[in-house]
Amino acid sequence: xxxxxxxxxxxxxxxxxxxxxxxxxxxxxxxxxxxxxxxxxxxxxxxxxxxxxxxxxxxxxxxxxxxxxxxxxxxxxxxxxxxxxxxxxxxxxxxxxxxxxxxxxxxxxxxxxxxxxxxxxxxxxxxxxxxxxxxxxxxxxxxxxxxxxxxxxxxxxxxxxxxxxxxxxxxxxxxxxxxxxxxxxxxxxxxxxxxxxxxxxxxxxxxxxxxxxxxxxxxxxxxxxxxxxxxxxxxxxxxxxxxxxxxxxxxxxxxxxxxxxxxxxxxxxxx
Amino acid sequence: xxxxxxxxxxxxxxxxxxxxxxxxxxxxxxxxxxxxxxxxxxxxxxxxxxxxxxxxxxxxxxxxxxxxxxxxxxxxxxxxxxxxxxxxxxxxxxxxxxxxxxxxxxxxxxxxxxxxxxxxxxxxxxxxxxxxxxxxxxxxxxxxxxxxxxxxxxxxxxxxxxxxxxxxxxxxxxxxxxxxxxxxxxxxxxxxxxxxxxxxxxxxxxxxxxxxxxxxxxxxxxxxxxxxxxxxxxxxxxxxxxxxxxxxxxxxxxxxxxxxxxxxxxxxxxxxxxxxxxxxxxxxxxxxxxxxxxxxxxxxxxxxxxxxxxxxxxxxxxxxxxxxxxxxxxxxxxxxxxxxxxxxxxxxxxxxxxxxxxxxxxxxxxxxxxxxxxxxxxxxxxxxxxxxxxxxxxxxxxxxxxxxxxxxxxxxxxxxxxxxxxxxxxxxxxxxxxxxxxxxxxxxxxxxxxxxxxxxxxxxxxxxxxxxxxxxxxxxxxxxx
Numbered sequence: 001x002x003x004x005x006x007x008x009x010x011x012x013x014x015x016x017x018x019x020x021x022x023x024x025x026x027x028x029x030x031x032x033x034x035x036x037x038x039x040x041x042x043x044x045x046x047x048x049x050x051x052x053x054x055x056x057x058x059x060x061x062x063x064x065x066x067x068x069x070x071x072x073x074x075x076x077x078x079x080x081x082x083x084x085x086x087x088x089x090x091x092x093x094x095x096x097x098x099x100x101x102x103x104x105x106x107x108x109x110x111x112x113x114x115x116x117x118x119x120x121x122x123x124x125x126x127x128x129x130x131x132x133x134x135x136x137x138x139x140x141x142x143x144x145x146x147x148x149x150x151x152x153x154x155x156x157x158x159x160x161x162x163x164x165x166x167x168x169x170x171x172x173x174x175x176x177x178x179x180x181x182x183x184x185x186x187x188x189x190x191x192x193x194x195x196x197x198x199x200x201x202x203x204x205x206x207x208x209x210x211x212x213x214x215x216x217x218x219x220x221x222x223x224x225x226x227x228x229x230x231x232x233x234x235x236x237x238x239x240x241x242x243x244x245x246x247x248x249x250x251x252x253x254x255x256x257x258x259x260x261x262x263x264x265x266x267x268x269x270x271x
Numbered sequence: 272x273x274x275x276x277x278x279x280x281x282x283x284x285x286x287x288x289x290x291x292x293x294x295x296x297x298x299x300x301x302x303x304x305x306x307x308x309x310x311x312x313x314x315x316x317x318x319x320x321x322x323x324x325x326x327x328x329x330x331x332x333x334x335x336x337x338x339x340x341x342x343x344x345x346x347x348x349x350x351x352x353x354x355x356x357x358x359x360x361x362x363x364x365x366x367x368x369x370x371x372x373x374x375x376x377x378x379x380x381x382x383x384x385x386x387x388x389x390x391x392x393x394x395x396x397x398x399x400x401x402x403x404x405x406x407x408x409x410x411x412x413x414x415x416x417x418x419x420x421x422x423x424x425x426x427x428x429x430x431x432x433x434x435x436x437x438x439x440x441x442x443x444x445x446x447x448x449x450x451x452x453x454x455x456x457x458x459x460x461x462x463x464x465x466x467x468x469x470x471x472x473x474x475x476x477x478x479x480x481x482x483x484x485x486x487x488x489x490x491x492x493x494x495x496x497x498x499x500x501x502x503x504x505x506x507x508x509x510x511x512x513x514x515x516x517x518x519x520x521x522x523x524x525x526x527x528x529x530x531x532x533x534x535x536x537x538x539x540x541x542x543x544x545x546x547x548x549x550x551x552x553x554x555x556x557x558x559x560x561x562x563x564x565x566x567x568x569x570x571x572x573x574x575x576x577x578x579x580x581x582x583x584x585x586x587x588x589x590x591x592x593x594x595x596x597x598x599x600x601x602x603x604x605x606x607x608x609x610x611x612x613x614x615x616x617x618x619x620x621x622x623x624x625x626x627x628x629x630x631x632x633x634x635x636x637x638x639x640x641x642x643x644x645x646x647x648x649x650x651x652x653x654x655x656x657x658x659x660x661x662x663x664x665x666x667x668x669x670x671x672x673x674x675x676x677x678x679x680x681x682x683x684x685x686x687x688x689x690x691x692x693x694x695x696x697x698x699x700x701x702x703x704x705x706x707x708x709x710x711x712x713x714x715x716x717x718x719x720x721x722x723x724x725x726x727x728x729x730x731x732x733x734x735x736x737x738x739x740x741x742x743x744x745x746x747x748x749x750x751x752x
Contacts, residue, residue, distance in 0.1 A: 023507050037464055043556060043565040044464075068564055084464040086501040215556070215565075218462050218503060219687055220472075220528035221548035225539055232532060232539060237689070251539055254640030258541045262566035 001081045005058055010140040013065045014108055015074050016050075022057030024049070024087050030095065030115035031209065031241055034059070034087030035217035038072045042083065045069050046214045048112030048186075048240070049088060050141075059085075062111030062140065068266040089217045090240045093207075097124040099181035102204075103149075104130045104171050104195045106187025110141045112209060113186050114148075120184075121148040128153070128180075130170040132187070136161035167191055168198045175202050182207070185244060189256060193249035200245045208244035210235045213258060226252050273351040273367055275333065280354055289332045297400040298327040305620040309590050312476045315617055316380070316409075321361070324410040328357035330394075331402045338391030339404060344737030345371050345445070349388055353407055362422065365415035368408060369424050373448030374441065374487045374736065376416060377470060379409025380479050382733045383611050416486050423493045427454035432750060435460060435518040437504045437690055440468025441732040442524030442723025444491060445739030446746075451494040453747050458518070459496060462503040462689075465555060468526055470732070472555040473547070475584050477591070481554075505693030510719075520718045520746045523694075523705060524739060527724035528687040532680055533576070537634030540642040542568050546577070546585045546681035553588050570677025572596045574645055576631055577681035578608035583618050585679045590621050594677075597623050602630035602650050602663040628652070630663065632670070634678060645675050686725050694719060704728045711745030712738055720745055 006018035024034060033048040052059040065074040076082065093116050101120050105113040110131050121127045127148060132155040133139045139154055139161055146152055154162025155170040163170065167187070174180060175198075183206040185195040192208045199206040212224040212235045224235035229246035233239065274280070301317040308315055319327065331353045339349040348367050355364035368375040384390075384405035392401035415421055432455050436443045439461040447457045465471050470484045492498070502508060510521060530545035532538050549567070552558040558567035573589040575582050578601035589597045599618070601608060604627050608615060619625070628650040635644040649669035656662035686703045698706040698715040705721040707714050712722045722738025724730060 023502070027507060027509070041557075041562050041564050043563075072564075084501050086462065086464070086503060086507065088506060089503065215548060215551050216463060216472075216528075218506075218528065218689055220530070221551050222530045222532070222545040223548050225532075227539060232534065251640065255539065255541060257639070259566040259568070262568075266564060266566070 001083060002085045004076055004078055004080050004082065005056075007076070007078050010062065011137045013074070014138070014140055015063050015065070016111075017061045017063065017073075017076075018053075018058045019061060019082060019085065020057055021059045021085050021087075024085065025052040025057050025059050026054045028052050028059065028088035029092035030119040031090065031093030031112075032088035033090050033112075033217070033240060034061070034085050035089060035214065036061075036069070036073065036082060037084035038069055038076070039083050042072065043069055044215050044217065046089070046211060046217055046236070048209065048211070050111040050114050062108055064108040067263050071267075086217065090236060091238070093119060093241055095119045095123050100126040100128065100179060101182045101184060102128045102130065102171055102174050102180050104132070104167050104183060104185040104187070106132050106167055106191040107134075107138060108140070109187030109191075109209075110145065113184070114141060114144055116184055117145060117148040126150050128174055130155060130167055130174070132156070132167035132170060132191075134158065166194070168194050171195060172198060175199075175204065180204050184209075189249055189253045192244060193253070196244035196247065196249065206244040207241050208247060209241045210239055210247070210252065212252065213256065226255070273348050273370070275335070275350070279358060280333070283354055283358055284333050287329060292330050292332050293394065293397070293399065295326065295330045297330065297403055298323045298406075300403070300406050302617075305622070308477065309621050312591060314480055315477050318413055319406055319410045321414070324356055324361075324407060325359065327403050328353045328407060331357070332393065334393055338393065339388040339402075342388040342391035344387065344733045345740050347371050347388075347408070349404055352411060353402065353404070356407055356411060361411055361414045362418065362420065364411040366422050368411055369422065371740070372736065373445045373491065373739075375408055376412035376483045376487060377441070377479060378733055378736070379405050379407075379412055380483075381474060383731060385612065387733065416483070421486070421490060423490060424448075424452055426452050426494055429456060429495070430454040431456060433458070433516075433518045434520045434522065434746060435504075435513045436522045436524065438462075438468055438524040438526055438723070438725075439466040439488075439498060440524060440526050440723060440735065441470060442526075442735035442739040443468065443522065444488065445736035446522045446524060446722065446743045447496045447739075448491055448494065449740050449743030450746065451491065451496050453743065455746075457496045459498045460502045460504050460508070461498065461500045463555065464500050466498050466500060472551045473581065473584070475550065475554055475588050477587065478584065503689060505689045510694050514718075519750060520720065522739070522742050522746065523690055523714075523719065523721040523725055524723045524735065525687055525690040525725050527684040527729045529685040530680070531683045531685055533631065533682060535631060535633055537636060537642065538680070540634050540636040541640050542570065542642045542676060543634055543678040543680065546575070546581045546679050547684065549585055549679050550581070550588065553592070559592055567592070568677060569593045570675075572675045573677045573679065574598045574600050574631070574673070574675045575679045575681055576600050577683070578603065578610055578627075579681065579683070580610045580614055582681035583610045583614035585681050586623050587618055587621055589677070589679065590623065598626050599623060600626045600629050600631060600647065602628065603660060604628055604652060607660040628663065630665075631678070635672075642675060642678055644672050645678060646670055646672050684724070684729050686728055691725065702728050710741070711748065712742035713745050713749070717749060
């Protein structure tokens, strides 16, 4: 049982939770994720850790209410308990001084980028962060990110904030402007696919953090498998970060839809 | 209770001549009707009545040098518990079981007795059916549980020495039970949210109800064993952290939780999944039931690849989830199948089709990426291979295509690397198993012991329990030296 000590609303469907998990707060590194089981009936699903406070013994999770489980989680309030949290899982982000790094985040993917941007900055990189979303109210963590970013570019589909355009427009502008040594991308699979296609064109090494369907999160079930460089990998133990240019995003997008019908049915039930 | 020379036991032996005992036919355990069990998760084997159990117990001639005991990986005093059943002291029989086994109700259900204790029974030598040792074990454990007066094994006075057990499957539970009896302060760390490991996520309820596992785990709790769930040693907490917290020894029983795939075309299509995933969704997460959020696809034409117990568990689960056609696809013949005969029999009764001498070579999907067909290579049997079984050989050109909407891959598991990779200096085999000294289950590092599938790479519940017992004795010897 993990107590929610703080809840904050970022946008209509996006919430930030600070949750008691002292062991995870102590051992987690940038890139790690946890598996959540909201209540007794709940399914197990992965969430990447946004930050932690080892002194307070809390981890920060940023959640977008999209499906049954994330909606159940977002209904919880300060003082409530999440039945099960286990982690930190997955390999930590490989951090070194690459030079100039572009962090391309889409929507709620900005949250797991936060610790990566922080670690990259601490390692001496020049960090340029592109935060993209459909509209202004979906842009999150701009202020927090500004603590680690040398530059922040905001992109919105509708132009309601920052520049009008997609994340890829923002990334391409930077690439044309200066030498980029690495790109890190986190967001919806389709977005990461297009970021990857773009950076491949410019030959810029790119890392994508994948968020697939998982059950145990420790390599036991294989629900999370993806094809990377023609080989099957488990996101939970071999990832979650991979060389984006080697990832078969189309297969991954298909596999994310494995339970589409059941999810729609479950979603209708709680409406 | 266990002394063969006690008066009651001598009297009992003399009450019936060996010849008369051997004239009694083995009692068949009642089973649920296949038509009914296809539709629910109720246990298939229904257990013996007390009359049936006493009659079956009277078949045992109480050999002076019982072969059955040597056939048991945890050396249960088999005649000792069976004779207590015959004289009607069922609770005593349960106590005898618990002297050596932490999980008698589990073992009575899932042990392959036909190749262990029962294979060594004197009846086999005279061409008769062995005493139904497994069924009697189950009877005694169930009787005790249902009586409401569960005896907790006596533990030595607490010695205050802390030992950590990693993994709450059969190896870990058995090790924890024996250590607790020896007076150690034992904490079991489990990665999942439930205690029980493969007994919970792997073995279906129609073979082993979760409730029965929980009762056995509760017995361990009452013996003072502590359980910590949601804790991945090597991730949440390191082995060094455990040492710093005062744990003097570590038993690694983290299992073989890494599913194997065949690496053939189309294996990553939707609804092609590992048996681990399928069984975990259904058994551990309760997928498909009213009070569970976990989804599971209910395939109509389901192919399960493999011929082991896990394959049988998967295919029988698919039947219960509404499959109209459920098939075992196995590349050798039925003779070479590693599954228990009982499982194969039950699967057939429930309507499972057996496509033996067939091997999948490709899966084909629709435009949404869902599996729709499989291509099967027909096989024939060649010369025996390293395992002693005749090896499957392709029949050139004999390929057929079959419609399926779900494929469950049950071709085995590899050791899960998370725990071993977090311990520096462990000696590992090329298969990723931990290398141990077999008499003590001790690893390269003197404070580390290991057993079960992390050492064996995929075996049975009872072999894992045997390892756990040996490791407990090894840990005790090490800490006392």
